[in-house]
Amino acid sequence: MVARAGIRIEALELRRGGKRILGPLTLTLAATGLSVIMGPNGSGKTSLLRALHGLERISAGAVHWPGGTGSPPPRQALVFQTPILMRRSVADNIAYPLRLDGVALAEARGRAAAMAAAVGLGGDMARPAQVLSGGERQKMALARALIRSPEVLLLDEPCANLDGRATRDIEAVLARARAHGTRIILATHDIAQARRLADDVIFLHHGRLKEAAPRDVFFDAPQSPEATAYLNGDLLP
Amino acid sequence: MNEILQGLAQAARLLAGLNADLIEITWLSLRVSVTATLVAALIALPLGAWLAVSRFRARRVVIAMLNALMGLPPVVVGLVVYVIFSRSGPLGVLGLLFTPTVMVIAQVIIVAPIIASIAHQTIRDLWADYHDLLISLNASRAQRIRALLWDGRRALITALLAGFGRAIGEVGAIMVVGGNIDHATRALTTAIALETGKGDFGMALALGFVLIALAVAVNLGVHLMSRTERSSRW
Numbered sequence: 001m002v003a004r005a006g007i008r009i010e011a012l013e014l015r016r017g018g019k020r021i022l023g024p025l026t027l028t029l030a031a032t033g034l035s036v037i038m039g040p041n042g043s044g045k046t047s048l049l050r051a052l053h054g055l056e057r058i059s060a061g062a063v064h065w066p067g068g069t070g071s072p073p074p075r076q077a078l079v080f081q082t083p084i085l086m087r088r089s090v091a092d093n094i095a096y097p098l099r100l101d102g103v104a105l106a107e108a109r110g111r112a113a114a115m116a117a118a119v120g121l122g123g124d125m126a127r128p129a130q131v132l133s134g135g136e137r138q139k140m141a142l143a144r145a146l147i148r149s150p151e152v153l154l155l156d157e158p159c160a161n162l163d164g165r166a167t168r169d170i171e172a173v174l175a176r177a178r179a180h181g182t183r184i185i186l187a188t189h190d191i192a193q194a195r196r197l198a199d200d201v202i203f204l205h206h207g208r209l210k211e212a213a214p215r216d217v218f219f220d221a222p223q224s225p226e227a228t229a230y231l232n233g234d235l236l237p
Numbered sequence: 238m239n240e241i242l243q244g245l246a247q248a249a250r251l252l253a254g255l256n257a258d259l260i261e262i263t264w265l266s267l268r269v270s271v272t273a274t275l276v277a278a279l280i281a282l283p284l285g286a287w288l289a290v291s292r293f294r295a296r297r298v299v300i301a302m303l304n305a306l307m308g309l310p311p312v313v314v315g316l317v318v319y320v321i322f323s324r325s326g327p328l329g330v331l332g333l334l335f336t337p338t339v340m341v342i343a344q345v346i347i348v349a350p351i352i353a354s355i356a357h358q359t360i361r362d363l364w365a366d367y368h369d370l371l372i373s374l375n376a377s378r379a380q381r382i383r384a385l386l387w388d389g390r391r392a393l394i395t396a397l398l399a400g401f402g403r404a405i406g407e408v409g410a411i412m413v414v415g416g417n418i419d420h421a422t423r424a425l426t427t428a429i430a431l432e433t434g435k436g437d438f439g440m441a442l443a444l445g446f447v448l449i450a451l452a453v454a455v456n457l458g459v460h461l462m463s464r465t466e467r468s469s470r471w
Binding site for chain 2: 053055077080096097100
């Protein structure tokens with residue numbers, strides 16, 4: 001069996017104002033599954049996600065998506081740590097990516113309602129997004145990200161500041177998406193969540209890759225002293 | 238003080254009697270200024286949004302120019318438009334001088350920078366909120382501008398009202414290009430200037446109160462309309 005080429009990150013580097021904030025990072029991720037990026041605050045989790053998504057100007061190196069050079073990057077969506085609310089109704093927020101693709105309003109709203117139901121976001125779809133609670137906002141952002149059926153879904157701390165119930169709902173949605181073949185890369189510093197969701201773990205510290213390993217290896221026998229300390233609950237410098 | 242009261246009384250009499258001249262003058266004022274505001278909005282709103290989402294070398298200069306143009310002296314605008322549309326001017330063949338059309342053109346030039354500048358400020362703030370999302374969703378520049386204008390529409394109404402306020406109260410430009418011709422290009426402001434010049438302060442004040450009432454009515458009307466929209470929270 002020929003293994004499908006994964007996502008190859010080659011000597012990826014981000015520099016801002018003369019300071020290196022990420023990398024150089026070389027890493028190959030499997031073409032399927034759910035990877036969790038872990039690390040303390042400021043370790044470069046968000047920067048890595050944004051660089052993968054193409055939101056950050058890459059200073060050096062490259063990201064090669066499966067399919068070989070020259071092929072376009074896969075359809076992807078990024079869920080931001082703080083959901084960005086458009087000043088529109090919940091339905092129109094979720095439908096917006098479809099509207100960008102030229103889908104008619106009525107159909108886009110219908111699909112938005114179905115997607116909202118799928119992520120467990122109930123209530124009146126016509127209410128403005130600004131009145132949603134924190135958990136509902138994350139679900140709305142997740143629905144908006146999923147509505148274009150992305151091949152790659154990137155999430156930046158999707159459950160930060162959420163209670164157990166909302167976290168469970170969102171994790172269920174992610175598990176379902178993963179089962180349908182969506183490649184998920186998720187940044188979190190919630191160790192328990194990483195244990196529940198991850199196929200493999202990437203551990204960053206000060207913008208450098210400290211460890212990349214399958215879940216069981218990472219949690220049972222971490223190789224790097226930083227990851228060991230982090231998992232033990234020690235405060236990293 | 239007495240003259241002001243008399244002016245108020247005369248305004249009430251004019252309004253109560255539905256004076257035909259008054260209605261004609263008021264209607265022309267309203268028509269010219271509303272048209273000028275709408276035409277200016279068609280130019281200025283996309284321009285303001287485009288300035289907010291674009292990064293180019295001369296951007297700061299363009300924005301500074303725009304802000305400076307907000308203070309354009311109407312009488313100078315009127316003079317320049319007059320020269321352009323006069324018989325010997327480049328657009329003289331159109332024969333537009335001393336018509337409501339050329340009054341609209343002059344007011345568009347006065348109003349557009351105000352609308353563009355306020356729109357730019359508003360949309361710049363909204364763009365800061367939306368930037369990452371719209372880039373992430375791969376929206377084209379036209380799509381970004383459309384989303385920003387639509388979602389910022391409430392604040393943009395204020396920009397339009399500011400533009401309308403300047404247009405309806407403006408006298409210098411429409412006096413020069415329109416000529417204050419009775420039954421043709423006489424607007425409220427030019428009529429006030431004329432009555433004041435004639436020494437008929439009662440009439441001038443009466444027209445002044447009508448002008449103020451008109452401006453208030455338009456603003457109230459727009460606010461009531463935007464509040465009855467379904468998405469009233471924004």
